[in-house]
Amino acid sequence: MKYRRLPGTEIDVSTIGFGCWAIVGDSTWGAQDEQEAIDGLKAAVDAGITFFDTAEAYGQGYSEQLVGKALNDRRDKLVIASKVSPSHFRPDELRAACDRSLANLGMDVIDLYQLHWPNRDIPVAETFGVCEELKQAGKIRAYGVSNYGPWDLSACEEASCPVSTNQVAYNLLFRAVEYEIQPVMARMGVGMLCYSPLMQGLLSGKFEHADAVPAGRARSRHFSSAREGTRHGEPGAEVETFDAIRAVRRIADTAGISMANLSLAWLLTRETVTSVICGARNPGQAKRNTEAAGISLSPDILRQLDEVTAHLKDVLGPNADMWMGSGNGARIR
Numbered sequence: 395m396k397y398r399r400l401p402g403t404e405i406d407v408s409t410i411g412f413g414c415w416a417i418v419g420d421s422t423w424g425a426q427d428e429q430e431a432i433d434g435l436k437a438a439v440d441a442g443i444t445f446f447d448t449a450e451a452y453g454q455g456y457s458e459q460l461v462g463k464a465l466n467d468r469r470d471k472l473v474i475a476s477k478v479s480p481s482h483f484r485p486d487e488l489r490a491a492c493d494r495s496l497a498n499l500g501m502d503v504i505d506l507y508q509l510h511w512p513n514r515d516i517p518v519a520e521t522f523g524v525c526e527e528l529k530q531a532g533k534i535r536a537y538g539v540s541n542y543g544p545w546d547l548s549a550c551e552e553a554s555c556p557v558s559t560n561q562v563a564y565n566l567l568f569r570a571v572e573y574e575i576q577p578v579m580a581r582m583g584v585g586m587l588c589y590s591p592l593m594q595g596l597l598s599g600k601f602e603h604a605d606a607v608p609a610g611r612a613r614s615r616h617f618s619s620a621r622e623g624t625r626h627g628e629p630g631a632e633v634e635t636f637d638a639i640r641a642v643r644r645i646a647d648t649a650g651i652s653m654a655n656l657s658l659a660w661l662l663t664r665e666t667v668t669s670v671i672c673g674a675r676n677p678g679q680a681k682r683n684t685e686a687a688g689i690s691l692s693p694d695i696l697r698q699l700d701e702v703t704a705h706l707k708d709v710l711g712p713n714a715d716m717w718m719g720s721g722n723g724a725r726i727r
Contacts, residue, residue: 395442418453437677573712585668658686
């Protein structure tokens with residue numbers, strides 16, 4: 395495992411992090427055995443992962459509780475991140491939300507506290523003022539944002555809010571951040587935390603075509619708006635998506651690397667990326683995710699990956715909201 399520093403802090407995190415949404419078991423991910431989730435969290439630590447990312451919204455606090463149950467006996471070695479929902483950004487609600495998350499975790503401090511989505515009805519200076527208050531009180535060590543586009547990042551900069559990180563969807567099949575968000579983050583010195591690095595399993599190679607993807611995972615802009623649960627109102631890009639998946643698989647097979655590890659290793663070469671947040675539901679998945687940290691990709695492989703995913707990138711465009719269309723309420727701007 396390798397480690398990188400969260401910008402503006404003295405906190406080092408593993409370049410492969412553990413995403414703690416899927417362990418709750420829900421309509422997106424399916425049923426989850428609690429003990430298997432706990433064993434997966436522990437196995438991740440044993441494999442060198444030190445960075446664990448959860449949120450109050452994941453299972454309405456259940457994810458945080460699982461993290462606490464599994465990891466409290468190893469707390470001093472780990473970096474724990476959580477996220478507060480935008481409906482709780484007003485000062486008193488933000489303080490209460492932080493206290494709830496600490497109680498769920500059974501911990502005294504959250505290392506990285508993130509604003510889960512923008513709330514443009516509340517001044518960013520007001521929200522970050524409370525974050526600074528929580529930091530001074532020793533309840534959090536650093537703070538960041540999630541799903542913030544160039545407009546919202548610039549608002550943070552104008553308000554002199556010291557944002558450490560921005561957690562966004564980024565993977566070989568969804569490169570929207572490269573248009574505008576990544577350049578702004580590079581200029582501001584903000585580190586990127588990548589979620590959905592395997593595009594909710596599409597880059598694991600387990601789905602051969604769009605109809606094989608469960609309804610709960612076929613809601614992004616990659617899929618036709620005729621599919622169950624979609625909200626984006628766009629045609630989707632199913633042909634382009636699965637053409638890209640087949641091309642990535644061929645590159646992976648030629649290189650003798652699993653498609654999942656190839657995809658994760660590619661992200662670790664990208665500008666501003668601090669850590670890649672990978673979901674895991676059992677010990678085997680947690681251990682396999684760590685393998686990507688030790689893979690070095692040649693310039694030729696990087697060029698090929700860029701070429702075979704460029705058309706899909708063009709089709710999906712710069713809208714960095716995976717679920718909402720640009721003309722239908724996209725939340726990232």
